[in-house]
Amino acid sequence: MSNRVSSLSSQDAANARRQMRRRRTQAFLFVVPLLVFILFAFVAPITTMLFRSVYNPTVAELVPETLAMLEDWEGEDLPDEATITQFAIDMKRMANDRTSGRFADEINRALPGMSSVVKSTARGLRRADDDELAANGAEMLLEKNDRWSNPATWRAIRSAGQVYTSSYYLTAVDMEYDSEGDIVQRDTQIYKQLYTKTLKMALIITGLTMLLGYPLAFYMSQASPATANFLMVFVLLPFWTSLLVRTTAWIALLQAGGVVNSSLLWAGLINEPIELLYNEFSTILAMTHILLPFMVLPLYAVMRGIDASFMRAAISMGSNPIGAWYKIYLPMSLPGLSAGALLVFIISVGYYITPALVGGTDGQMISNIIAFHMQVSNNWELAAALGSLLLILILVLYWLFDRFVGTDNLKLG
């Protein structure tokens, strides 16, 4: 009897399990196409970038034989003659297949000033006779430039030849390896300053959007639904307008012959146009304008849910408005305020377009330097390292956002 019951229920359990599995599979199948798409279109590119920041095969691919021979070299004196000869042969080959320029850039990053040395030596060896080069290539190379006789040059080639390297991350935090292989501060501090400046600007922008957004959201939450909906249009229209349009508008307003300068001139407040554009000021102003809706929308959503009678009760019992606001309203509106602040801060830390267009030289943020290394200096590995650090910063902020605010509350418009 008991046997039959248990066999029946285990059958039931198996059925239930099967049905459960089928439902799970069904739900998952709906997600699969998008998951595959995002893995290819988005996750793989980001992974490639992270990988790129520690992986640079350029030099290793250009002079593999020389690097293999340099492995046995102890690094104190000059490498042996055979190694230098091999390098001279490699130089001639690179000069002829036009890769010496890339090699020069790579070596120059490891040891500044080497670019012109490599290029002129490559030019000098391009037409060298092969047999002569094999016989006394070392001598031919050393007489082209004094720096080939310096062991530091060879150490630079060896370190640039490493396929996996942490040196781009060191550069990204203004450090480097010295000749002994120890990690030291670089003479010029660029990137740490830039990160600090980016964070400072993002903080100022977040503060300004709070200062401007809070009263507006508060007013809208107190107004009648019809008024609030009407005012909402004035928040949503800028929100929906292309950010290039809004940046264009600020350029039109602030430039030397623009609306603000001509009005000030006409009013006699200034005698000649003042520099309003292409600096930190214009970047912060335009970004505050562009990001303000991101502060107002979550603030308004939270404030609308706060019962106004709490404040009235406090004031009617003799509290002054500031005290009532500080003790009662502020804590209740804090979720909206922190959501807006984190959102604005996250977006502004990684902003590119507006600083690029109105930032001039002193309004540049970290994104602009990443773009510079991608497009102008072609130092893609450094761009990847700087980008990876920025990504880590954003993910930490996002994690905070998710923990304290929750992505479930994300609403659009």
Next chain:
Amino acid sequence: MSPLPDYYTIWHKAGHYGLRIMAALVLIFLMLPILVIMPLSFNAEPFFTFTQGMLSLDPDAYSTRWYQEIVDDQKWRIAIRNSFLVGIAAASIATVLGTLAAVGLASPWMPFKRVITALLLSPMIVPLIIIAAGMFFFYTQFNLVGTFTGLIIAHAALGVPFVIITVTATLSGFDRSLFVAGLSLGASPIKVFWDVVIPLIRPGVISGGLFAFVTSFDEVVLVLFLAGPEQRTIPRQMFSGLREQINPTILAVATLLVVLSATMLFVLEALRRRSARLRGQE
């Protein structure tokens, strides 16, 4: 606003009106830059400021020459075509894949829900410059850089989070027993999806698609890194215009874009109301 309570002191009243003025000033700050470019785009002179003639409302000081220039300039015509082409293609991909995924994610039996949702929403969080650099490295290996296919794939990935968010919001009021009822009556999951789920979540799907379209239409960083000269879009054309030679043609384009976003805003608002009504929340 209701009349002020009797117990308000002079300070309360000052605060009350101060708040009103402050809110008005912030709204002016939000709207003014956008409103100023509209009349400026009709400037007869190639200046970015109001001329004497414009201020005295002299009809000769206004002209539509910058709009004529958009029509005449082949670069702008190609850019407009490209923007719509890329935007519509990217939004279609994002909407179809995103809607399917949102339905799966709304299921109570969905495995690894948190991780997958976070992954699918991540294109919204990662800064564009990082996405652009990564895509440049990765897409080069497949010869996708400098092609329409590459740009459309990239923009579709950016639009996905918006579709997921809007469709999930519509699904949150969706009665799952309708789905189960359809299945129990013998329909296949695909048929139930098509005949029962889609009609109910349509407003969310359309607004998600619009969001995805606008995201692509307004995007310039990925275009800067991934597009060749053939794939120049409107924002790309504006970007180089602002960097190289600024002339009021850009203001004319900007004005047209503001009109377009205003239209989009009203369509979305109508959709939102319709969706709320369908779910019986109004």
